[in-house]
Amino acid sequence: MGTKPLAPDLLPGTLDLLILKTLLQCSKHGYGIAQHIKSVSDEVLQVGESSLYPALQRLLLNGWVTAEWGVSENNRRARFYTLTAVGRKHLTVERQEFERMFAAIFKVLETA
Amino acid sequence: MLSLLRRIRYLIHRRQIEADLSEEIECHRLMSQRELEESGLPKPEASHESCRALGNVTLAREDSRYVWIWPWLESVWQDARYGVRSLLSQPGFTSIAVLALGIAIGLNTSLFTAFNAMALRPWPVPEPSRVVNIYSRALKGVLRGGAVGFSIAEFRYLVENARSFSGIVAMRSTGDLRLVERETRSMYVSGNFFSVLGVEMERGRGFMAEEDRIEQPEAVAVLSYVTWQSRFAGQPDIVGRKILLDDVPFIVVGVASRDFGGTRPERNDVWLPLASIQLLQPNDPMVRDLLRKPDHCCSSLAGRLAPGVTSQQATAELDLLTARFRAGSDAEASGVILAGTAFLQEAGNKGGKILPVFGLMFAAVLLVLVLACANVGNLLLARSAARSREFSVRLSLGAGRGRIIRQLLTESMLLATLASALGIAIAWTLPAYIIELAAGPVSFHLKPDATVLSFTAALAVFSCLSFGLAPALHGTRNSGESAKLSLRSVLLAVQVSVSVVILIVAGLLVRGVQRAGLLNPGFAVKGVCAVAFDLPTKSYDEARKRAFFNQVVDSLGPNSVGRTMIAPLASRKNFTNFRMPGTDANRDLIIQFHEVSAGYFDVLRIPVVKGRNFQAGDDERNAVLINESAARRYWPGQSSLGKTFTSGRHAREIVGVVKDAYTSGLDQIEPTMYQPARDNALELVVRSDNPAALQRLRATVTHLDPRVQLRITPLTELLDRWLSASRIGAVLAGALGLLALSLASIGVFGVFAYVVQQRTREIGIRMALGAQPRQVMRSVLASHFRPLAAGIACGGAGALLGSRLIQRYLYGLSPLDPVAYSGVAFLLTAAAIVAVILPARRALRVDPIKALRYE
Numbered sequence: 001m002g003t004k005p006l007a008p009d010l011l012p013g014t015l016d017l018l019i020l021k022t023l024l025q026c027s028k029h030g031y032g033i034a035q036h037i038k039s040v041s042d043e044v045l046q047v048g049e050s051s052l053y054p055a056l057q058r059l060l061l062n063g064w065v066t067a068e069w070g071v072s073e074n075n076r077r078a079r080f081y082t083l084t085a086v087g088r089k090h091l092t093v094e095r096q097e098f099e100r101m102f103a104a105i106f107k108v109l110e111t112a
Numbered sequence: 113m114l115s116l117l118r119r120i121r122y123l124i125h126r127r128q129i130e131a132d133l134s135e136e137i138e139c140h141r142l143m144s145q146r147e148l149e150e151s152g153l154p155k156p157e158a159s160h161e162s163c164r165a166l167g168n169v170t171l172a173r174e175d176s177r178y179v180w181i182w183p184w185l186e187s188v189w190q191d192a193r194y195g196v197r198s199l200l201s202q203p204g205f206t207s208i209a210v211l212a213l214g215i216a217i218g219l220n221t222s223l224f225t226a227f228n229a230m231a232l233r234p235w236p237v238p239e240p241s242r243v244v245n246i247y248s249r250a251l252k253g254v255l256r257g258g259a260v261g262f263s264i265a266e267f268r269y270l271v272e273n274a275r276s277f278s279g280i281v282a283m284r285s286t287g288d289l290r291l292v293e294r295e296t297r298s299m300y301v302s303g304n305f306f307s308v309l310g311v312e313m314e315r316g317r318g319f320m321a322e323e324d325r326i327e328q329p330e331a332v333a334v335l336s337y338v339t340w341q342s343r344f345a346g347q348p349d350i351v352g353r354k355i356l357l358d359d360v361p362f363i364v365v366g367v368a369s370r371d372f373g374g375t376r377p378e379r380n381d382v383w384l385p386l387a388s389i390q391l392l393q394p395n396d397p398m399v400r401d402l403l404r405k406p407d408h409c410c411s412s413l414a415g416r417l418a419p420g421v422t423s424q425q426a427t428a429e430l431d432l433l434t435a436r437f438r439a440g441s442d443a444e445a446s447g448v449i450l451a452g453t454a455f456l457q458e459a460g461n462k463g464g465k466i467l468p469v470f471g472l473m474f475a476a477v478l479l480v481l482v483l484a485c486a487n488v489g490n491l492l493l494a495r496s497a498a499r500s501r502e503f504s505v506r507l508s509l510g511a512g513r514g515r516i517i518r519q520l521l522t523e524s525m526l527l528a529t530l531a532s533a534l535g536i537a538i539a540w541t542l543p544a545y546i547i548e549l550a551a552g553p554v555s556f557h558l559k560p561d562a563t564v565l566s567f568t569a570a571l572a573v574f575s576c577l578s579f580g581l582a583p584a585l586h587g588t589r590n591s592g593e594s595a596k597l598s599l600r601s602v603l604l605a606v607q608v609s610v611s612v613v614i615l616i617v618a619g620l621l622v623r624g625v626q627r628a629g630l631l632n633p634g635f636a637v638k639g640v641c642a643v644a645f646d647l648p649t650k651s652y653d654e655a656r657k658r659a660f661f662n663q664v665v666d667s668l669g670p671n672s673v674g675r676t677m678i679a680p681l682a683s684r685k686n687f688t689n690f691r692m693p694g695t696d697a698n699r700d701l702i703i704q705f706h707e708v709s710a711g712y713f714d715v716l717r718i719p720v721v722k723g724r725n726f727q728a729g730d731d732e733r734n735a736v737l738i739n740e741s742a743a744r745r746y747w748p749g750q751s752s753l754g755k756t757f758t759s760g761r762h763a764r765e766i767v768g769v770v771k772d773a774y775t776s777g778l779d780q781i782e783p784t785m786y787q788p789a790r791d792n793a794l795e796l797v798v799r800s801d802n803p804a805a806l807q808r809l810r811a812t813v814t815h816l817d818p819r820v821q822l823r824i825t826p827l828t829e830l831l832d833r834w835l836s837a838s839r840i841g842a843v844l845a846g847a848l849g850l851l852a853l854s855l856a857s858i859g860v861f862g863v864f865a866y867v868v869q870q871r872t873r874e875i876g877i878r879m880a881l882g883a884q885p886r887q888v889m890r891s892v893l894a895s896h897f898r899p900l901a902a903g904i905a906c907g908g909a910g911a912l913l914g915s916r917l918i919q920r921y922l923y924g925l926s927p928l929d930p931v932a933y934s935g936v937a938f939l940l941t942a943a944a945i946v947a948v949i950l951p952a953r954r955a956l957r958v959d960p961i962k963a964l965r966y967e
Contacts, residue, residue: 031139034140074143079132
């Protein structure tokens with residue numbers, strides 16, 4: 001048991017959704033995002049770099065986040081990601097969709 | 113759309129963005145290492161562990177890159193594959209479109225290939241950008257402000273003193289020289305010519321400095337590759353062999369590489385050292401002056417800039433040196449001009465003269481391209497109408513309109529690419545063939561190079577957008593039929609008008625040449641021969657030459673022979689400046705000059721309209737005749753007889769005016785002054801309707817000196833030669849016109865066939881309800897009558913403008929020539945009958961029953 005890397009094909013868009021949600025409060029750098037997801041999910045979801053960075057590029061491409069170089073809490077140069085207005089809207093829509101989906105999956109699992 | 117922009121931004125800033133990503137991932141690792149250290153792991157292990165935790169960094173980077181590039185590339189690839197399939201499924205459409213576009217692009221590329229080779233490419237030498245032509249700025253006279261050459265003495269001074277050049281060379285045309293019984297184009301060049309320019313040698317070597325010493329001229333020669341091949345059958349032992357140039361023996365020391373055809377547009381055959389001019393013209397007093405006198409203008413100079421020297425620095429140095437050299441002489445220094453060696457860059461506006469001709473030709477072939485684009489555009493439009501169901505299915509399945517437009521544009525680009533390939537194949541062969549036909553051997557290579565290929569690529573993109581974009585936009589729009597019809601009408605009108613313009617201009621050119629053949633040149637052509645002599649230059653000085661000519665003329669009788677400096681229609685012209693009494697050098701005028709005897713006008717039957725013909729003693733009196741054009745231009749509204757002017761340090765008096773005649777070319781008559789025949793009039797015109805005259809001439813010459821060779825050319829042949837270039841031009845224009853006509857016919861045919869196909873059902877119903885064939889036909893024709901009429905009207909207007917531009921080439925034909933216009937009208941009618949009536953007839957044969965069951 002323990003930690004398990006988040007499979008990229010778990011549900012398409014899941015990782016994007018998690019990242020967007022993570023960025024909802026404040027801007028974070030890549031490591032911060034991974035740490036946040038890990039700690040909030042009680043270390044169940046561990047985001048590997050090989051899926052985190054492509055996902056971030058995808059979000060950049062779609063214009064849901066923007067990236068800017070800044071200084072981290074340890075005075076290190078780091079790239080900070082910020083949610084855009086479009087990204088915020090996308091998050092709301094996707095979140096509703098996700099919840100609907102999840103409810104549906106549960107329903108299927110629960111009916112014998 | 114925004115994401116496309118972001119992708120493009122990514123592609124542009126790719127390096128930066130990837131560097132950012134790498135740095136970012138490294139940051140990530142450092143942070144996790146730090147955390148591991150804080151949890152108590154020693155530093156090296158923490159570093160190791162953080163690397164391990166990070167996993168496959170390369171894969172992460174690659175995946176990130178794919179996010180940006182891959183889906184995009186993939187969809188382009190998808191579009192291309194789909195496009196190929198869709199083009200293959202309609203081979204008829206595809207081949208007509210590729211053929212029409214390919215020919216049009218091929219014509220444009222061919223012309224550009226020729227233009228590029230002739231005008232844009234520098235000399236074929238290593239590092240051509242470092243080689244410049246050097247001119248001196250002319251201060252006085254008619255060339256005021258223009259660029260001229262230097263004296264040989266000044267050249268030698270510059271070679272010795274100029275530091276900003278790694279070498280300066282001098283060049284001079286030799287005039288015609290005879291090599292193995294044939295004329296050659298040869299140049300005198302300074303001894304450093306081949307080494308400074310860096311010309312590679314096929315055999316042997318270039319000249320050495322000691323072979324070009326004035327005190328001790330050496331008889332050595334370098335042959336061009338083509339001359340070696342054609343005159344000496346490529347003999348491997350050519351170096352060291354003796355050749356005769358105008359009967360003077362020269363030793364061949366080398367053969368230039370195949371790529372080096374010389375420094376002029378015409379191909380050069382033989383190069384000789386400058387000093388050897390003394391061997392070929394031993395008795396010419398001019399030669400002494402030429403080689404030694406500091407003010408004996410003009411030889412052309414070129415130089416190779418020394419490493420690191422800019423052309424400004426070199427100009428400054430030469431300005432200084434020429435000023436020092438000319439100090440104290442009356443040839444005041446006025447600065448030098450440096451110019452690149454491409455023909456267009458040459459000073460003296462030589463290159464500028466070819467621009468209008470190329471401009472006209474480019475206009476013609478661009479029109480053909482526009483025509484082909486309109487044609488293909490219309491075909492695509494019909495095709496996209498036929499595919500409208502496919503589009504609406506795709507749109508309703510969720511494809512974006514942009515995606516479908518992109519798909520259609522990809523298909524257009526495929527067409528354009530195929531057509532360009534065909535075009536390049538055409539340009540590979542056509543220009544060399546036509547130029548060889550029209551202008552004879554040339555020094556440049558007529559094969560497409562990188563410049564030409566980029567020109568073709570630009571053409572392909574331009575044509576793809578112009579024929580593909582509008583149909584794609586229209587085809588994917590959900591609005592009604594009317595919009596499509598209007599675009600189709602516009603394209604139809606464009607095709608018709610362009611073809612009308614090209615046809616009329618071509619028709620006029622053809623008629624112009626026809627007319628030139630019938631034109632009265634103003635002098636007798638039939639029964640007259642031009643005679644040139646090859647004198648053994650070594651043993652003939654001025655006195656002997658004069659005696660020789662006097663004896664020849666005497667033997668024939670004064671009325672059947674005339675002496676002349678230039679044979680009629682030889683397309684050589686000499687101009688000189690002259691000064692009206694009471695004016696100074698700044699108001700010098702220019703006039704064509706000619707040296708002829710009285711017999712010249714008699715033999716050529718050019719009447720003296722005022723005053724008298726030459727008489728004995730006119731030479732000493734400096735009497736001249738002028739032609740009517742000169743009288744009109746320079747002495748308007750007054751009698752020119754008895755007027756004087758200064759030219760060549762002599763005051764000259766006009767004793768007669770002769771009628772205008774096209775003796776120096778059929779294109780135009782220049783104001784001309786005739787001086788009495790003296791030492792320059794070395795050719796004859798002879799009445800040859802009596803064959804005995806020529807026999808007597810031969811006999812006399814053989815009797816006087818058996819070494820002298822005669823070259824006798826009937827004027828009819830010279831006239832023919834003169835017309836052949838225009839004839840080729842007219843044939844090309846005619847071919848272009850027919851091409852335009854057939855493209856337009858295909859276009860018109862396609863539109864009407866499509867209209868009939870679209871309306872089959874409607875026509876069937878009308879016929880079933882009892883409509884007369886005439887009515888049906890009229891309604892079909894009416895649908896596109898207006899664009900046809902508009903096209904013809906616009907084309908006619910365009911042709912009126914166009915014909916003004918080509919008036920020079922019409923040999924006096926009116927630009928409104930009724931024959932040309934009615935010929936074009938006839939051709940158009942014939943084409944219209946085929947292109948319009950055939951589809952209309954098909955409409956009439958529609959079976960009502962079948963039509964109603966249609967679909």
